[in-house]
Amino acid sequence: MKHILIFLACAPTALAAGGVFDGADVVFLGELHDNPGHHARQATYVAEMEPTALVFEMLTQAQADLVTPEVIADEAALEDLLDWNESGWPDFSMYYPIFAAAPDAAVYGAAVPRDAARAAMQNGVISGFRGDAALYGLSTALPEAEQDTREALQFAAHCDAIPEEMLPVMVDIQRLRDAELAYSALTALEQYGAPVAVITGNGHARRDWGAPVYVTAAAPDVEIVSLGQGETGVGEPDGVFDHVEISPAAERGDPCDAFR
Template sequence: MRFFFALFVLIAPAAYADGGDLPSADVLFLGEQHDNPAHHARQAAIVADVRPAALVFEMLTPDQAGRVTSGLLADQQALETTLGWRDSGWPDFAMYYPIFTAAPGARIYGAAVPRERARAVMSDGILAVFGDDADAYGLSDPLPADQQATREALQLEAHCDAMPEEMLPMMVDIQRLRDARLAQEALRALQDTGGPVAVITGNGHARLDWGAPAALSRVAPGVSLFALGQGEEARAPDGSFDRVETTAGVDRGDPCAAFR
């Protein structure tokens, strides 16, 4: 099942030089396909224009974010090394570095759930792993049956249909955990700095219908939000967004080859 917001915008890659065409909001969720350089260029352009008071990265833990200093921002290699980026599993840091430097005065926040904490969902459950305020973020509420089924199907597709079916509910719980952590950290950044806040994250977490924006709206309904989804070659990302923009795709080969 695919959901689309009424406003669907196709923008050629050349238009990505300017980030100044978005409405103002307290928190902007800037979605991406993680390995697409054009998506990161667009995020950097938006950040340069908005000049957010805070940047929240899905890719960083709070500990990693706390290592970022103004001096490190001037040195791409030193920042990459300090963050331990090469061991993180995320794509080439060169794609992300311009986002860090686009708003030099912004405070850096990390919302990543460490792998060991994500794995603990299996043994301890999502409520215990998230901790305080799990109820407020909706984590104690079971998903509607149709949404649960859709989210499990998306997880199966994302794992090349190689994930055991009994693992799918846990994978959905981990995604819900990550959505809630992004929302929690974005709200903390807004409260700390007064905003605006830009959240750098995958499209799946930026979606309005059930991603981090939905979790944030639940706990802070007065906070104004904007969500950007970035697709490739006329295929929009799954979910609803305030705006969807489309770039050329990238050559990924066969991402499922390793599962065969």
């Protein structure tokens, strides 16, 4: 059953998940990247869960390897260490409380390095994956209907401004990112035990075709719970989640203005 809770405060102080995370080995905490309320909720849940490990979509493993409890204690030092201002992700002040909520947790990165992504676009995503592509299901073609839907979403997400022949590659790269998140989550689970918290966008957290699919393919006995976060005036995020919560919409302009 999917649970839907609505919170109208940007910085929740006492969230009751209704036990939805109880017994989970891996918890995917989805977000819209620029929504402060989503990150505040993630930090609250991370503090409540006390995960053994945190997996970040935003970090490569090389970056994650630099993170220690000592540097987490200093927000400016951590931001500088991760070269966050050059990363293209939203302001670090939204993400730092998530690190601070579990300073002793092991930190893993699942971002595909740019050179690896370029190589994958040329040589196929299987070549760029750190794990066993067959085990994780990455080598299995998507059903035609899902492929078409995902290509349409990629086209819309890029403001209808990319060549249509690039769409299959864009979908492949998204699948690679899903599989990398799954690989990092299962590595963390094997090394540190449950629970593992994964910080990622809603698209990667969805149970019907995001990273949870690849976790289940590789380790079907692992218990997964996935949170999706939507916004007032917009509604629930696309996809299937165990748990959905709604925050006030972030203030943002039209991302497609640059293409007009």
